[in-house]
Amino acid sequence: MAHRIRFGAEATEIARKLAVGIAEQADDRDRDRRPPAAELAELSDSGLLGITVPARHGGAEVSLAVLTEVFRTLAAADASLAQIPQSHFVFLDALRRQGTREQQAQYFARALDGARFANAQTERGGRTVTDDATTLRRSGRGRYVLDGVKYYSTGALFADVLVVRAVLPDEPPLPDGSPPKALAYIDRDTRGVVVEDDWDGMGQRTTASGTVRLDRVRVHPNEIIPYNPLFEGPTTYGARAQVLHAALDAGIARGALAAAVTAAGRARPWFESDADTAAGDPLLVQRAGELELTVRGAEALLREAAETIDAAERAPSADATARASIATAAAKVATGRAALEASSALFELGGTRSAAGALNLSRYWRDARTHTLHDPERWKVQHIGRWLLTGTPPPRHGQL
Numbered sequence: 187m188a189h190r191i192r193f194g195a196e197a198t199e200i201a202r203k204l205a206v207g208i209a210e211q212a213d214d215r216d217r218d219r220r221p222p223a224a225e226l227a228e229l230s231d232s233g234l235l236g237i238t239v240p241a242r243h244g245g246a247e248v249s250l251a252v253l254t255e256v257f258r259t260l261a262a263a264d265a266s267l268a269q270i271p272q273s274h275f276v277f278l279d280a281l282r283r284q285g286t287r288e289q290q291a292q293y294f295a296r297a298l299d300g301a302r303f304a305n306a307q308t309e310r311g312g313r314t315v316t317d318d319a320t321t322l323r324r325s326g327r328g329r330y331v332l333d334g335v336k337y338y339s340t341g342a343l344f345a346d347v348l349v350v351r352a353v354l355p356d357e358p359p360l361p362d363g364s365p366p367k368a369l370a371y372i373d374r375d376t377r378g379v380v381v382e383d384d385w386d387g388m389g390q391r392t393t394a395s396g397t398v399r400l401d402r403v404r405v406h407p408n409e410i411i412p413y414n415p416l417f418e419g420p421t422t423y424g425a426r427a428q429v430l431h432a433a434l435d436a437g438i439a440r441g442a443l444a445a446a447v448t449a450a451g452r453a454r455p456w457f458e459s460d461a462d463t464a465a466g467d468p469l470l471v472q473r474a475g476e477l478e479l480t481v482r483g484a485e486a487l488l489r490e491a492a493e494t495i496d497a498a499e500r501a502p503s504a505d506a507t508a509r510a511s512i513a514t515a516a517a518k519v520a521t522g523r524a525a526l527e528a529s530s531a532l533f534e535l536g537g538t539r540s541a542a543g544a545l546n547l548s549r550y551w552r553d554a555r556t557h558t559l560h561d562p563e564r565w566k567v568q569h570i571g572r573w574l575l576t577g578t579p580p581p582r583h584g585q586l
Contacts, residue, residue, distance in 0.1 A: 188300035189233035190244075194252035197237045201256040204232055209263035216549045219391050221383075222267045226344050230300030235271060238278055243294040250426060250499075251492040254433040258488065261437020262444070265553040266392040268434055270341035273305035276427045277349040280369060283423065284411045292408075293371060296346065303371075304345035306336035306398040316583075322352040322368055322405065330410065332370055332378075332403040342381045343394035345374045350400065351413060360414065367413040370405050378403035389549070389556030417582040420507040422495050424584045425514040429491050431560055432514065435521035436488045438557065439481045442529040442550035446477070449536025449547065470535060477531055484517070484524035491517035508579040511586040515566035522563055525554035561585045 191197050208225050215222055229235065238253060239245025253275065261268035274297075281293055297303070308315055320334025332352060342348055350372065353365045360366055372379065378401045385395040416423045453464035461467045494513040498506035529551035533540050540547055569586065572578040580586045 188231055188236065188298065190298065191233040191237050191246050193246060194237075194248040197234060197246065197248055197252055198255050198259070200232050200234060201259045204228060204234070205259050205263035208260065208267055212264035212267070213546050213549065215264070215392050216266065217546050221343065221392055221394055222264070222270075223344065225264075225267055226270065226302065229267075229271065230302060233298075233300070235274060235300055235302065236294075236298035238275055238282075239294045239297055240282060240290075243290060244298055245294065249492070249496050250429065251489065251496055254429055254488060254492040257430050257433035258437040258440070258485070261434045262441035263437075265434060265438045265441070265550075265557065266390050268437060269390060269393050269557065270304070270344065271302070272427075272430045272434065273307075273340060273349070274303040275430060277303045277305070277369065277371070279423060279426055280349075280411060280413075280416060281371075283421075284413075284415060286408075286411075289371075289408060289411065293347070301346040302341065302344060303347045303349055304339065304341035304374075306339045306342060306348050306350040306400075308336060308338045309334070310337050318351055318353050318367065320350065320352040320400065321355055322370055322410070323354075324356045325404070328407060330370075330405040330407070332372070332400050332405050334400050336398040336400070338385075338395050339381070339398045340393045340395040342374070342398050343383050343396060345381075348372050348374055348379065348381075348398065350398070368410050369413050371409045371411070372403060372405060376403055387556050389552030389554070391549075391552075417584075420498075420502050420504045421582055422498050422502070422507050422510050424582065424586045425491075425495050425498075425507070425510045427584055428518055428561065428586065429488070429495060429514045431557070432488050432491065432517040432521045434557060435518070435525040435554065436481075436485050438550060438554045439484060439521065439524040439528040442525070442532050442554070443477055443481050445547055445550060446474070446528070446532040446535040449532060449540040449545075450474070452539065453535070453537040464535075464537065473531060473534060477528055480524050481528055484520040487513075487517040487520045504579065508573070511580045512570055512573045515570050515580070515586060518561065519563045519566050519570075522554075522558040526551070526558060529554045 380399040382397040455461040459467040491513040498510040569580040
């Protein structure tokens with residue numbers, strides 16, 4: 187039975203304590219591509235996986251500001267492990283918005299008990315990442331059958347519940363002529379489900395973002411919620427999902443900067459500086475100060491985005507949710523840039539010896555470069571610019 191967290195302050199304190207233990211072997215896990223099974227069990231037991239469950243269902247219902255701080259803290263310790271529960275909280279949010287009372291009671295109780303939810307969303311065959319070929323068709327006796335293949339299924343290997351996005355070809359088409367979609371919440375050990383541990387990315391190496399194969403998987407109607415209505419009308423659904431990615435990048439940036447401080451402490455001063463230590467080199471001091479400003483600025487934008495989303499959810503409107511999406515886009519761009527810069531400049535502060543393979547300091551850059559490919563910042567900058575110049579609200583989808 188997982189610990190039951192009651193307050194936001196308790197959640198952030200538990201995250202800080204958990205991060206200490208997670209960080210201890212993060213380097214070894216990355217080097218050996220060793221899945222964090224024991225660490226994820228600790229995460230489940232800690233109660234953190236249930237902190238967004240609504241109070242009426244027994245959860246702490248913490249603010250998004252608290253949740254982003256939890257993610258940032260964990261990501262500074264191990265960005266791979268921290269990414270695994272990102273989709274967990276996204277799909278709990280989908281249940282909060284579209285689930286029936288019975289579905290909410292069932293799945294929220296499991297989250298409070300430490301169950302892990304993971305995604306099976308993205309496919310490779312479509313023209314874009316929003317195109318799905320996986321189908322959820324009606325079968326006899328009121329049930330459905332799920333067929334398809336999903337890739338980049340982060341955390342699926344360790345999931346208790348897989349959440350699969352699929353098209354509903356037997357249902358009437360949407361106004362644009364496309365088939366509607368649904369989210370199917372299925373147990374990881376359901377017959378016909380195969381999870382392959384085949385993720386081979388250069389970074390985020392232990393997220394278990396492998397392939398999920400679905401072969402005539404039987405699905406009960408109570409395991410299905412509609413997907414398209416999540417984006418009908420003013421919504422913060424996409425912003426909530428994206429701000430967690432921004433928190434991951436902010437955590438990578440802070441973790442890389444902390445590693446840079448350690449590396450600088452081991453480095454020798456450049457002979458022209460006349461300094462006794464590398465940390466006394468005025469040019470290195472200047473670079474360190476600039477990096478701290480970059481990372482602090484990104485962290486500030488992250489907090490602003492989370493608070494803006496929280497405010498929009500208290501008083502939702504088209505304007506409030508648009509502002510939340512723009513604030514989130516700004517945070518995502520800033521944190522991504524900070525993660526890449528800090529993880530690269532780490533070697534400037536540490537000098538040649540910081541490039542030693544035994545130190546494995548490249549994991550910060552590899553994690554940053556891999557994770558920041560998740561959603562291209564160029565489109566977020568476009569939406570920010572249009573909002574600034576013409577007041578054009580951003581589109582409603584899962585990446586804003």
